[in-house]
Amino acid sequence: MAFLSLYRKYRSQTFSDLIGQDHVVRTLQNGISSERIAHSYLFTGPRGTGKTSAARLLAKALCCEKGPIAEPCNECHICLGITDGSFIDVVEMDAASQTSIDDVREKIVQVVDYLPATARYKVFIIDEVHDLSPKAFDALLKTIEEPPAHMIFVLATTEYNKVPPTIRSRCQRFEFHRATLEDLVMQLEHVATAEGVKVEPGALNAIARMADGGFRDALTLLEQAIIASPSAQITLQDIYDQLGLITEDITDRILDAVASGNVMSLTEQLEEQTRVGRDPGAILESLLYRMADLTRIAFRVDQGVVTDAARQAAGHEFAVRIGQARLLSIRSALAEAHKVIRDISLPRLWLESELIRISQISQERGTVNTGGLAAKPTKEAQKHGEGGNGRKGDPEYAAATIVARPEAPKSQSQRPVKPAPSGDGELDHAQEVWFKVLSALPDATSIYAHLVGSRVGSFKSGVLTVEIPLKVDLDWIRDKDKPGRQSMLLKEVHANGGENWRVQFKTGNGSTRPNQLEAVELPAEGPKLAQIAKDVFGSSS
Numbered sequence: 001m002a003f004l005s006l007y008r009k010y011r012s013q014t015f016s017d018l019i020g021q022d023h024v025v026r027t028l029q030n031g032i033s034s035e036r037i038a039h040s041y042l043f044t045g046p047r048g049t050g051k052t053s054a055a056r057l058l059a060k061a062l063c064c065e066k067g068p069i070a071e072p073c074n075e076c077h078i079c080l081g082i083t084d085g086s087f088i089d090v091v092e093m094d095a096a097s098q099t100s101i102d103d104v105r106e107k108i109v110q111v112v113d114y115l116p117a118t119a120r121y122k123v124f125i126i127d128e129v130h131d132l133s134p135k136a137f138d139a140l141l142k143t144i145e146e147p148p149a150h151m152i153f154v155l156a157t158t159e160y161n162k163v164p165p166t167i168r169s170r171c172q173r174f175e176f177h178r179a180t181l182e183d184l185v186m187q188l189e190h191v192a193t194a195e196g197v198k199v200e201p202g203a204l205n206a207i208a209r210m211a212d213g214g215f216r217d218a219l220t221l222l223e224q225a226i227i228a229s230p231s232a233q234i235t236l237q238d239i240y241d242q243l244g245l246i247t248e249d250i251t252d253r254i255l256d257a258v259a260s261g262n263v264m265s266l267t268e269q270l271e272e273q274t275r276v277g278r279d280p281g282a283i284l285e286s287l288l289y290r291m292a293d294l295t296r297i298a299f300r301v302d303q304g305v306v307t308d309a310a311r312q313a314a315g316h317e318f319a320v321r322i323g324q325a326r327l328l329s330i331r332s333a334l335a336e337a338h339k340v341i342r343d344i345s346l347p348r349l350w351l352e353s354e355l356i357r358i359s360q361i362s363q364e365r366g367t368v369n370t371g372g373l374a375a376k377p378t379k380e381a382q383k384h385g386e387g388g389n390g391r392k393g394d395p396e397y398a399a400a401t402i403v404a405r406p407e408a409p410k411s412q413s414q415r416p417v418k419p420a421p422s423g424d425g426e427l428d429h430a431q432e433v434w435f436k437v438l439s440a441l442p443d444a445t446s447i448y449a450h451l452v453g454s455r456v457g458s459f460k461s462g463v464l465t466v467e468i469p470l471k472v473d474l475d476w477i478r479d480k481d482k483p484g485r486q487s488m489l490l491k492e493v494h495a496n497g498g499e500n501w502r503v504q505f506k507t508g509n510g511s512t513r514p515n516q517l518e519a520v521e522l523p524a525e526g527p528k529l530a531q532i533a534k535d536v537f538g539s540s541s
Helices: 022-033 051-063 077-084 101-107 134-145 181-194 201-211 215-228 236-243 248-260 263-275 280-298 309-322 324-343 347-365 379-383 395-404 425-440 446-451 471-477 484-496 526-537
Strands: 040-044 090-094 122-127 151-157 172-175 455-460 463-468 502-507
Touching: 022 051, 022 172, 040 051, 051 077, 051 090, 051 122, 051 151, 090 101, 101 134, 134 151, 181 201, 181 215, 201 215, 201 236, 215 236, 248 263, 248 280, 248 309, 248 324, 248 347, 263 280, 263 347, 280 309, 280 324, 280 347, 309 324, 309 446, 309 471, 324 347, 425 455, 425 463, 425 484, 446 471, 446 484, 463 471, 471 484, 471 502, 484 502
Parallel strands: 040 151, 040 172, 090 122, 122 151, 463 502
Antiparallel strands: 455 463
């Protein structure tokens, strides 16, 4: 028996198999059940989302011996004939290869008046209909406008805007959606189990992400992984090697080198990846995928399927360390580079040059600076408490350094800087109190990393307003599920300022609305407060 590709072997044979297109299935089945059957349908949407499969299912449901029926039996000779493509009354035409007016006349116009041979309908399925020539569309128009009662047209396209309005207006349109990550992983798990193949959850998740919402693409990638994998179990590394992409650890090191302006580390990372055969376009694509993940994390967008909690936590720390504005800046620059890399004659050298340019521009503008994973400080920089990037005293760099190297000794650049007197006695006293609060926090803790760039905005009527530069840090501090964070800070404020002081937080640009600012109240005393402090700083504190 000839080998059958997975996407063909597991093609949807019933409407219930058509995952992720419930809105389409529901409307089609309602129309069949109520005998409101249109003479022409237009299925639109991205590739690999089930348009052609749905067209065949509709043909089965209309022509089935038990039909018209909302769910075809898949047992009668008509259903079986449509499944294997041999049924004479269901005609499939590929408009990508049969584009001319002669093709339309021969396939459709000249046979439209003939009654079906055995079924109650004659169904024409035209795939990639947007590729028909203008004259071919003109020839098709009259037939679609006033077809015989036994004729049903199902047009499928990935480019709806290229279908003439005269055709679109005569069809019932159904928009097919990209599959969710959860749906793709579920389908991949089902197919892998049916094929007797063991696949790591992380590998399934990676395949689903690379498929970009397409079931067919996902199954094709899985099939390639099954064939290429040397072991009994397909691992995440197998997927990266198969797709020619690079792992998250490596992308993080490259991105960190870009963000910190470390040209030496950046060039070393790129040279190593090209040495092992990674294509420059694939490297850039990997960076963009990782930036998309980090952006979702930074803006607290639901990540869907999470298969590795440790990897998720590492991504969160990296996203927080870079910050929202920096992520968007780098991501925008990488997206612009991706637009032109395919037209570059020396892509390897161009990509290296482009990433160096992005890193240096970011340094000059001060929009990106992490100083972390890939950027190792020189001995001279360590002597002066810097990270090797010339940003001595930069609070945001200090936060990044704390997260990246928690075991590093304290240095002047990692500790808060005492503000200069403003001349306002109350404000100066408030600034002194907040400086003592920050100084009391161990620099190897997350709470310090989120507060290191904060400053006193005002102090009125016993309310200390603290401004935090990045919203992601503000959200972290004000997380309602972690009341111990604000409680610990309030305890320190009471110890250094007064028992009647209250604290409120807002973003450094003052954009937070007043009704979003909540005064911090102490929710616990004694042993309970001690437990909260232990939760924040760890059991060793």
